[in-house]
Amino acid sequence: MTNAVAPLIEQLFLDLHRNPELSNQEFETTKKLRSYLEKANIRILELGAKTGVIAEIGSGKPVLALRADIDALPIDEQSDCQYRSTKQGVMHACGHDLHTCVLMGAAYLLKAKESHLKGTVRLLFQPAEENFSGALHFIEIGALNGVDAILGMHNNPNLSITQMASRAGPFSANVDRIEITIKGVGAHAARPEAGIDPIVIGSQIISAIQTISSRTVSGLDAVVVSITKFLGGNTWNVIPETVEMEGTVRTLTPEIRLKVKQQLKSIVENIALSMGANAELRWFDGPPSIINMAKWVDFCQKIAEQEGYEVIDFQPQLGGEDFAHYLHHLPGAFINLGSQSPYALHHPKFLVNRDMIMPAVNYLAKLAEQGLIELAQHR
Ligand SMILES: [Zn+2]
Ligand SMILES: [Zn+2]
Structure with missing residues (x-):
């Protein structure tokens, strides 16, 4: 046969x-x-x-x-x-x-x-x-x-x-997609004190996110957070009002997935808040x-x-x-x-x-x- x-x-x-x-x-x-x-x-x-x-x-x-x-x-x-x-x-x-x-x-x-x-x-x-x-x-x-x-x-x-x-x-991993919007205040590039720069805030958020895998979960728990898109600004001499980011979060268990989601939300919102801006994290569940x-x-x-x-x-x-x-x-x-x-x-x-x-x-x-x-x- x-x-x-x-x-x-x-x-x-x-x-x-x-x-x-x-x-x-x-x-x-x-x-x-x-x-x-x-x-x-x-x-x-x-x-x-x-x-x-x-x-x-x-x-x-x-x-x-x-x-x-x-x-x-x-x-x-x-x-x-x-x-x-x-x-x-x-x-x-x-x-x-x-x-x-x-x-x-x-x-x-x-x-x-x-x-x-x-x-x-x-x-x-x-x-x-x-x-x-x-x-x-x-x-x-x-x-x-x-x-x-x-x-x-x-x-x-x-x-x-x-x-x-x-x-x-x-x-295999929980495959989730994230979007982050940071809303600051636009200004002349020569007078940053008159605005709230979402690009600087965005870069701080990206750095802080790296601590999730190293400080928030055990070294034995696999976590990847990758920011794969960062959009903001139109020209060289204007601080823009908003920045948009996109990326993915990969985890292996439901418990770590939830923990990472909470920590990410906290980092995004609190860093933005501490610098006078507003930020929103949108989380889209992919396959578990x-x-x-x-x-x-x-x-x-x-x-x-x-x-x-x-x-x-x-x-x-x-x-x-x-x-x-x-x-x-x-x-x-x-x-x-x-x-x-x-x-x-x-x-x-x-x-x-x-x-x-x-x-x-x-x-x-x-x-x-x-x-x-x-x-x-x-x-
Ligand atoms: Zn495939
Ligand atoms: Zn395949």
Whole structure:
């Protein structure tokens, strides 16, 4: 069976890589996935997803979900592979084409043994991971209804194709966006005493923010606060009235997230106040951190070893991943498989090592099959 599936999945991978689509615009990708599922007689659930597909194999309880993300990035591909993106400015630079075809391959293998499955495997081909809206959309339309546990996989370019990595507890970061407005009083540049200079206040705020990671939280708690935009002023001889800043805060736990938010607000407002200005912090919650359940990490590691993977301890990363939303509703785990790319995720030359595809397909299928048994035993 594996031999028959390999060329089909390879073809799907090349097709997806050549024809990437941005978040929430995965219309052609969705059509292709539906046709692959229909060809194999895999049941599609019509839940009204705008893009993306939800399907099922097997029947009855328990239900285990497997999730793959399907969207690409606004990046101009610069790799010289033969199957380079045909769309200028759009590229599968995060390997979601790989995740998609690995899940499809696993679906084909599972379909072939459908009558032996001890429950139902739900397949989530999720859109719009890169802008963090897809998981929320899927949850809203009921993709998790009846599901008992969920597993997800992302490729990791730093690992070899024979390596699997995961960890219990925090795996990715809380990814929050901030905006700060400082309102002072404009003045002639030669007479600063007549105004309140928001540029000087802004720079003091930026310096003080650096103390959050060094003085407010323990050295063992990961915190990053980055100001990535600082806008103020129009010319050389006028002190402006306002400064606008933007940036991001990355943390690993809900407790530290809240603590950093409070401290940041206090620094911004009080420094501005002490210098006679007003400042406002606006905080936009992004996806929370993935908190993996130890039991499911152990399970994924055990199956990985059986499948011949070397199991690696994973250091939590401060990147975001919207799979975290699923784990707020369900037990489960998120894992990495090595894709051995010389370039990082989101790099214009990022390219997965395709030799990882079929081992990953077999592994994912085994996770689903054994995961159902695991769930059935603990009901
Ligand atoms: Zn990405
Ligand atoms: Zn990704």
